[in-house]
Amino acid sequence: MTNDTESLEQTDGFHLVIDALKLNGITTIYGLPGIPVTDLTRKMQAEGMRVISFRHEQNAGNAAAAAGFMTGKPGICLTVSAPGFLNGLTALANATTNCFPMILISGSSEREIVDLQQGDYEEMDQLAIAKPLCKAAFRVLNAEDIGVGIARAIRSAVSGRPGGVYLDLPAKLFGQAMDAAAGKASLIKVVDAAPRQIPAPDAVKRALDLLKSAKKPLILLGKGAAYAQADADIKTLIEKTGIPYLPMSMAKGILPDTHEQCASAARSFVLPEADVVLLVGARLNWLLSHGKGKTWGGQGHKNAGGQKFIQIDISPTEADSNVAIDAPLVGDIGSCVSALLAGMGSSWAKAPAEWTSAVADRKNKNVAKMAETLAKNPPVMNYHSSLNVVRDIVKANPDAMLVNEGANALDFTRSIVDMYKPRKRLDVGTWGVMGIGMGFAVAAAVESGQPVIAIEGDSAFGFSGMEVETICRYNLPVCIVVMNNNGVYRGDEVNVTGGKDPSPMVFVKGARYDKMMEAFGGVGVQATTPAELRRAMEEAIKSRKPTLINAIIDEGAGTESGRITSLNPTSAAKKK
Numbered sequence: 298m299t300n301d302t303e304s305l306e307q308t309d310g311f312h313l314v315i316d317a318l319k320l321n322g323i324t325t326i327y328g329l330p331g332i333p334v335t336d337l338t339r340k341m342q343a344e345g346m347r348v349i350s351f352r353h354e355q356n357a358g359n360a361a362a363a364a365g366f367m368t369g370k371p372g373i374c375l376t377v378s379a380p381g382f383l384n385g386l387t388a389l390a391n392a393t394t395n396c397f398p399m400i401l402i403s404g405s406s407e408r409e410i411v412d413l414q415q416g417d418y419e420e421m422d423q424l425a426i427a428k429p430l431c432k433a434a435f436r437v438l439n440a441e442d443i444g445v446g447i448a449r450a451i452r453s454a455v456s457g458r459p460g461g462v463y464l465d466l467p468a469k470l471f472g473q474a475m476d477a478a479a480g481k482a483s484l485i486k487v488v489d490a491a492p493r494q495i496p497a498p499d500a501v502k503r504a505l506d507l508l509k510s511a512k513k514p515l516i517l518l519g520k521g522a523a524y525a526q527a528d529a530d531i532k533t534l535i536e537k538t539g540i541p542y543l544p545m546s547m548a549k550g551i552l553p554d555t556h557e558q559c560a561s562a563a564r565s566f567v568l569p570e571a572d573v574v575l576l577v578g579a580r581l582n583w584l585l586s587h588g589k590g591k592t593w594g595g596q597g598h599k600n601a602g603g604q605k606f607i608q609i610d611i612s613p614t615e616a617d618s619n620v621a622i623d624a625p626l627v628g629d630i631g632s633c634v635s636a637l638l639a640g641m642g643s644s645w646a647k648a649p650a651e652w653t654s655a656v657a658d659r660k661n662k663n664v665a666k667m668a669e670t671l672a673k674n675p676p677v678m679n680y681h682s683s684l685n686v687v688r689d690i691v692k693a694n695p696d697a698m699l700v701n702e703g704a705n706a707l708d709f710t711r712s713i714v715d716m717y718k719p720r721k722r723l724d725v726g727t728w729g730v731m732g733i734g735m736g737f738a739v740a741a742a743v744e745s746g747q748p749v750i751a752i753e754g755d756s757a758f759g760f761s762g763m764e765v766e767t768i769c770r771y772n773l774p775v776c777i778v779v780m781n782n783n784g785v786y787r788g789d790e791v792n793v794t795g796g797k798d799p800s801p802m803v804f805v806k807g808a809r810y811d812k813m814m815e816a817f818g819g820v821g822v823q824a825t826t827p828a829e830l831r832r833a834m835e836e837a838i839k840s841r842k843p844t845l846i847n848a849i850i851d852e853g854a855g856t857e858s859g860r861i862t863s864l865n866p867t868s869a870a871k872k873k
C-alpha cells in the first residue's frame with residue numbers, strides 16, 4: 298500500500314464480476330463451467346449466487362432467455378470460450394429474435410494470441426462473431442472496467458426493444474487484482490434500466506380516432522404484451538371496449554383463454570373480417586401471415602385485406618415492416634395502454650354488438666366442435682385425447698408453468714390447453730425453434746417456484762433431453778410429457794427405396810424416454826391411456842418430483858409440420 302487512496306485489501310476480476318451482478322439484483326446464473334470460468338462459478342456460489350449448471354450451453358442459454366422473459370431482468374448465461382460460446386450463441390440469437398433480455402457472458406482466450414491467430418486454446422474472435430446476432434456486444438479488458446461493462450450489458454438488454462447482449466471476458470481479466478475500495482467504487486448500479494417511453498399525445502389521438510371509427514375492431518396481443526407486465530391495464534382496455542381479442546401463443550393467459558371476448562377459437566374468422574386491428578406487442582411477421590394474403594381476406598398472398606392497423610410497439614422501426622401501419626403508437630405498452638385508457642374517458646362506446654355476436658357465434662361453434670373431439674376416447678391415444686388431460690390439469694393448476702415444443706405436439710397444445718394467467722406459457726416463439734424445452738423448463742421452475750409441465754414432441758425433447766439430469770440434480774418440480782409418436786411429425790413413414798435405413802423422419806419404435814428420467818433418480822412413467830396420463834400428471838404435480846411421462850401417441854395422428862404444412866417448399870420442376 299503506497300498512497301492514501303488505496304485500502305489494505307485487494308479484489309480481483311472474479312469478484313468484481315460477481316459484485317457487479319449482485320449490485321444489480323442478479324443472483325441466479327445459468328451456465329456450464331470450464332476454462333476460464335470454472336473458478337468464477339465456484340466463487341459465485343460461495344458469494345451466495347445461485348448457479349444452475351447445465352449439460353449443454355444451449356440449454357443454459359435458453360434458460361437465461363426464459364428467465365429474462367419471465368422477470369423483465371436480463372437472464373445470464375455463462376459459458377467457456379469458443380465451442381462453449383458457440384453453443385450458447387444459438388440461444389442468444391433466439392433471445393434477440395424473440396425480444397427476450399439476456400446476457401451471454403463468455404470467457405475467451407488470450408487476445409494477443411487470438412488476434413495474431415497463433416492457435417491459442419479455444420481460439421476464436423468471439424466478439425466479432427456475436428455482434429451480428431445480438432443487440433449489443435462488449436468486451437472488458439481491465440478489471441476497473443467490469444462495472445461499466447456489466448452496466449452497459451444490462452441497459453442494452455432491457456431498454457427499448459429487449460434482446461440478447463454478448464459480454465466477452467478474456468481469461469486474463471479474472472485474475473487481475475486491484476485495490477478493493479477502488480474496485481467497489483468502479484461498480485455501477487444501473488438506475489432505471491428500462492425507462493418508460495411515453496407515447497406522443499398526437500399519436501394517441503390518431504390511434505383513438507381510428508379505433509372509434511371501427512365497425513369490426515380486433516385486438517391482437519403478442520408476447521410483447523405479456524413481457525410488458527401491464528396485465529391490469531390490458532384487461533381494462535379489453536373489457537372497457539368490448540373488443541374481441543386474439544392472443545398469440547405466448548400471450549395466452551394475459552386474460553384467461555376462457556374470457557368471453559377471447560377469439561382464439563374464431564381465428565380464421567376474425568382476421569379477414571376485422572376492419573381495424575390494434576396490435577399490442579405483436580409483429581406482423583410470418584406467424585401473422587405478414588398482415589396480408591388469404592389469412593387477412595386478401596385476394597392473393599401478396600394482397601392486403603384492407604384492414605387498418607394501430608400498432609403499439611417500443612421499437613419505432615417496427616411499423617410498416619410488412620404492411621402500412623395507419624396509427625403507430627411508439628412507447629412502452631404500459632404507458633401506451635394507459636394513455637389510450639385516459640384518452641377514452643368514461644363514455645367510450647363498446648364494440649358494435651353485430652360484430653361481437655358474430656364472433657361469439659363462430660367461436661361457440663368451434664368450441665363445441667372441439668369439445669366433441671376431446672370427448673372421444675380412441676383405442677390408441679392421440680393428441681386430442683391426451684391433451685384433453687393436460688387441459689384439465691392446467692385448469693386445476695393455473696399457476697403451473699407450461700413449456701411446449703414440437704410440431705403437432707405444439708400446435709394441438711396451443712389450441713387445446715387453455716391458459717389462465719400471464720407469462721405461464723413458454724414455447725418455440727418467433728423462430729419455431731426446437732430445443733428450448735428443458736432449458737425453459739429449468740428456468741420456469743427456478744424463477745417461479747411453481748410446478749412446470751413440459752409438453753414435448755419426441756423429436757423436440759431429443760434436442761435438450763440430457764437436461765433431465767439437471768432437473769434431477771436440482772430436484773426441480775418439472776413434469777415432462779413426451780408425446781411419443783415415434784418420429785418427427787409422424788412415426789409411420791418408411792424408406793421409400795425399401796432400403797435398410799429407416800425414413801429420415803422416424804425414430805426407434807417403442808422408445809422408453811421414461812427410463813432416462815429413472816436413470817437419474819426421477820420418476821418415469823409409461824402412459825398408454827388418458828387415465829394413466831392423468832394419474833401420472835396429478836401425482837407429479839402433487840409430489841413435485843422430477844417426472845417424465847412417456848405418452849404413447851398414435852404414430853399416424855400427426856401431419857407434416859403440424860399447422861404449417863404449407864411452408865414446406867414443393868418442386869416446380871415438371872415431371873415427365
Ligand code: OXT
Nearest residue numbers: 562564565703704705706729731754755756757785786860
Ligand atoms: O379458425 P380455424 O378454423 O382455422 O381454427 C383454428 C382456431 O380457431 C382453433 N382454435 C380453437 N378451437 C376451439 N377451441 C379453442 N380453444 C381453440 N383455439 C384455437 O384451432 C385452429 C388452430 O388455431 P391456431 O393454432 O391459433 O391457428 P393457426 O392457423 O394454426 O395459426 C397460425 C400460426 C402460424 C400462428 C400457428 O400455426 C403457429 O403459431 N404456429 C407455430 C408453428 C411452429 O412454430 N412450429 C414449430 C416448427 S415446425 C418444424 O420446423 C419442426 N422441426 C424442424 C426444426 C426446428 N423447428 N428447429 C430446429 C432447431 N431444428 C429443426 C422439427 C425437427 S418441428 C420438429 C419436430 C417435430 O416432431 P416432434 O416429435 O417434436 O413433434 P410431433 O409433430 O408431435 O411429432
Ligand code: ADP
Nearest residue numbers: 458519520521525545578579580610611629630
Ligand atoms: P408474438 O410472436 O407474440 O406475435 P413478437 O415477438 O412478434 O410477438 O412481438 C413482440 C413485440 O413486442 C416486439 O416488436 C417488441 O418490440 C415489442 N415489445 C416488447 N416489449 C415491449 C414493451 N415493454 N413495450 C412495447 N413493446 C414491446
Ligand code: MG
Nearest residue numbers: 754755784786
Ligand atoms: Mg413426434
